[in-house]
Amino acid sequence: MSNDASFKRADYTEVLDRWATVRDVCAGQHRVVSRLPCINSHDKSPENADRNKAYRERAVFKNATGHTRNGLLGLAFHKDPTLTVPKKLEYLQDNANGSGVSIYQQSQGVLEKVLEAGRHGLYVDYHQDDGAGGHSVILTYCAEDIINWRTGMVNGHYVLTLVVLRETPEVEDGFGFKTIEQYRELALETEGFVCRVWRRSGPENGGPLAVVEEHFPTGVKGRLKEIPFTFVGAQNNDPSIDESPLYDIAMINLGHYRNSADYEDSVFWCGQAQPWISGLTESWVKLLEEKGVYVGSRAPMLLPVNGAFGYAQPLPNTLVKEAMADKNQMMIELGARMVVASLSSKTATEARGDQSASTSVLAGCVANISEAYTRAIMWCGQYMGVTDKVAYQVNQEFVELTADPQMITALVGLWQNGGFAKADLRAYLRKLGLIAPERTDLQIDGELSEQTDGLGLDDVGVNSGGQPGNP
The missing domain is CATH 3.30.1120 (Arylsulfatase, C-terminal domain)
Structure with missing residues (x-):
């Protein structure tokens, strides 16, 4: 039996190197230069050290993995996500984590981390404000900081019964600061959810771990009966560790970088x-x-x-150059083609087909993020006594929809003739970008009822002639 809050699961430690590889490659050349091999590693002379330094400086890193990640982010967020919450939770739109980060910005960061590691976490905390009431915040945790978890059967369902999160808060140190390591235990007990913070005590914080904080977050309706934490994965949001969507591209990217180092080295020594x-x-x-x-x-x-x-002079078609070209083509086939401009024109149908393979993984990640945030917002509402329906939806229309005036006229005519509901028409117009995603039907109806610009609207969406009016 282990009473150490810093205990790490075996399946967690097995994937740390893979996560570090993808994150380093996405970060850029300064993070992967140390991964190049050492020439004549047995030679410890200053001359060999200088040669290895020059070998690394000459290498050129083409960050196809990072550009692919950024391209996927651009596809998902080229339209603003839609947030559906009651007025009491509207503050999440501008300040989701309590530090001024909007829920839109936060979800972008979550998608970025999920693409890199295939795993992330959302935790909902509750702060009691001075006076009456309080407010909920949504905090995010990288895969490396979720070190332990456990599930159990509660009322016939498997649920999270334990999650341990590693944190490194900053504390004042004179005019500077220092970081300390602590572990946040989220546990489900018989009475409900409890949160404990563990820190090391003793000389230079090297002593045993001890509980320094314990609280039972209580909202309007009492303690939660579940842990307000959800995993966000690449395949699904269960506790199991998903594969990184960008890992294969990252490994080929590293091989391309090593080939580049050898090629530039040969150019320097033999190219002149x-x-x-x-x-x-x-x-x-x-x-x-x-x-x-x-x-x-x-x-x-x-x-x-x-x-x-x-x-x-050596021939231009060297073996290393061919190896680089092969790996470049492999990266393109695995999804990096989004950062390579196509020279041929394509129809919309062809564009959709070309993007389907790359966006299928993205669609899964985006759907999981939308589901996780909807669940997190629901916990925010439970803390604050909100029972209204909530939702958060990140765009999944990765191919831009377009509509000409004739198509819009046909849509409005179909609605006027009772072909489909006004809400359906507005939903489609939001997808086309003709209605801002954040504008609700209630807001639009209110503005239409208050119009005094001579459009002749006697009622919401009905003109003076009794025919359907403006959608």
């Missing part, structure tokens, strides 16, 4: 033209050594009978 002279006698060699050899169109070179001068 090497002059050669043949047919020299000993006297000519001595003469040239004394006077020097100048190469160029304005420096004619005198040679003995049967002497020759020329340049030696």
Whole structure:
């Protein structure tokens, strides 16, 4: 039995290296330069150290993995997500974590981390304000900070009964600061949810872990009967660890970088033209050594009978260059094609087909994020006594929808003839970008009822002639 709050699950420790690899590759060259091999590692001389330093400096890193991640983010957030909450929870739109980060910005960061590691976490905390009431906040945790978890059967359902999160808060240290390590235990007990914070005590914080804070978050209706924490995965939101969507591209990207280092090294040592002279006698060699050899169109070179001068240069199609081209093509096939401009024009149907393979993983991640945030907002409402329906939806229309005036006219005519409801028409117009996603039907109806610009609206959506009016 382990009473150590810093205990790490075996399946967690097995994937740390993979997570670190993908995050380093996405971060850029400064984070992966140490992953290049060492030339003649047995040679500890200063000359070999200088050669290895130059070997790393000459290498060129093409960050296809990071650009692919950014391209996927752009596809998901080229339209604002839609947030459906009652007035009491509208503050989440501008301040979801209590530090001024909007729920839109926060969800972008979550998608970025899910694409890198295939795993993230959302925790809902509740703060009692001065006076009456309080407010909920949504906090995010990287995969590396979710070190332990456990599930159990409660009322016939498997639910989270324990989650341990590693945190590194900053504390004042004179004019500077220092970071300390602590562990936040989220546990489900018989009475409900409890949160404990563990820190090390003793000299230089190297002693045993002890509880420094214990609280039972209580909202309007008392303690929660579940842990307000949800995993966000690439495949689903259960506690199991999903594979990183970008791992395969990252590994090929590293191989491409190593090939680049070898190629640039060969270019430096062999790429420059090497002059050669043949047919020299000993006297000519001595003469040239004394006077020097100048190469160029304005420096004619005198040679003995049967002497020759020329340049030696390697062929351009080297093996390393071909290996780089192969890996580049592999990255394109795995999803990096979104950062390579197509030279041929394509129809909308062809564009949809080309993007389907790349966006299928993205669609799964986006759906999981939408589901996780909807659940987190629901917990925010439970703390604050809100029972209204809530929802958060990140865009899943990765191919831009367009509509010409004739199509819009046809849609409005279909609605006027009772083909579908006004709410359905507005929902489609939001997808087309003709109605801002954050504008609700209630807001639109209210503005229409207050219009005094001579459009002749006697009622919401009905004109003076009794026919359906403006949607």
